Amino acid sequence: MKKKFSVLAAVAFLLTAMLLIGAPAGAQSVDDKIKAVEQELSSLKSQQMELKKEATAAAAALPTFGYRPGNGVNIEAADKSWGHPLLDGRSPPDVVRERARRSGPDQR
Secondary structure, three states, X not given: OHHHHHHHHHHHHHHHHHHHHHHHHHHHHHHHHHHHHHHHHHHHHHHHHHHXXXXXXXXXXXXXXXXXXXXXXXXXXXXXXXXXXXXXXXXXXXXXXXXXXXXXXXXX
């Protein structure tokens, strides 16, 4: 019985020693993991900033839509190089009739 107790005590002592020795090594690997995650986070933040800049530049290049009562809806290029009235204050059937009248009966 004493022999079993001494073997059990020796095993417990060895397990405790292994845990105490392994704890700093485990903490070091946790620190390494934290550093790796922080590095990845900073990389993702820089990618996010680049994407925001690209999105802002793309949005600036999109055409603009404007509406004025009486003038209707107008679409215009971001650099103002062109513009087109979508509805110039008249109802769509009036616009269709006028275009048909301008083109003539044979040229629809």
